[in-house]
Amino acid sequence: MNRIMVIGISAGVGKSTFARRLGKALNISVYHLDTFYWKPDWIEASIEEFSKAQQEIVNQQQWIIEGNYNNTFEIRAEHADTIIYLELPLYVCLYRVFKRWLMNIGKQRPDMGEGCKEKLDWDFIKFIYTTYYPRKKKMNEWFQAYQTSGSNKEIITLKNKREIQLYLENVTR
Numbered sequence: 673m674n675r676i677m678v679i680g681i682s683a684g685v686g687k688s689t690f691a692r693r694l695g696k697a698l699n700i701s702v703y704h705l706d707t708f709y710w711k712p713d714w715i716e717a718s719i720e721e722f723s724k725a726q727q728e729i730v731n732q733q734q735w736i737i738e739g740n741y742n743n744t745f746e747i748r749a750e751h752a753d754t755i756i757y758l759e760l761p762l763y764v765c766l767y768r769v770f771k772r773w774l775m776n777i778g779k780q781r782p783d784m785g786e787g788c789k790e791k792l793d794w795d796f797i798k799f800i801y802t803t804y805y806p807r808k809k810k811m812n813e814w815f816q817a818y819q820t821s822g823s824n825k826e827i828i829t830l831k832n833k834r835e836i837q838l839y840l841e842n843v844t845r
Contacts, residue, residue, distance in 0.1 A: 673698065673754045673826070675730070678738040679745075680758035681808055682800050684765035684772065687758060688783040690836060691738035694756075697844045698736075703729050704783035705739025712787025723747060738783070754826045757811060758836065762804045769800065 678691040688704055695702035708725040709717050717725075723744050729735050730751035737748050749755065769792065772781075776790035784790075815827050830836045 674700070674734045675752045676700070676736045676754045676756060677748045677752040678736060678756050678758070679740050679811075681760065681811070682762070682765040682804050683796070684768035684800070685758045685760050686768070686836065687738045687740075688781075690756070690758060690840070691736050692783075693840050694843060695736050697840060700734045700736050701732075702736045702738060705737065705741050706784050706788075707786070709739075709741065710785030710788045712785070714785075714788050714791070719743060749825075752825060754828065756828045756830065756839075757815070759808065759811075759829060759831050760833070762801070765804070766797070766800060769797070 676694070678687050678694070680687045691702045691704070694700075705726075709722055711717060722741070726737070726744055726747045729737060730748060737752075773790055773792035778789055780787070780789050815829070818825065818827060828839070830839055
């Protein structure tokens, strides 16, 4: 496990926290895609700029890249030896997003782009709600296709807090 993608069903599933803990356990640098995608005041990076930043990372010997961003998924997947997918229930994801907002109002999280203070709006909540089930279906299809294609990538799916905690404990040993 040297090149690890951490992806998840939704915002609030715990990708950033999981990746930080995994990075610490394995002593591998962690890269949060939000820091490359979001410019100050929530301005989106161009697809070229965003892709280039990822290309520079995936050419390294070791990395953990955390984040979904389907439009550049293959850049990471092509180079990853391990893909870890977190899938918690929708209500947990929504609760965590709301809790994160309350705990970070007016602050910038370390896994977020420079100059992007924590925010929560209806569009983001709607995005989480409307993409959760289609993404769940798409990810299941994608993983099945990957496994039947003879890929040698390890795909790990963790579907509850206990599985996540046990996985991190096992890696730490």
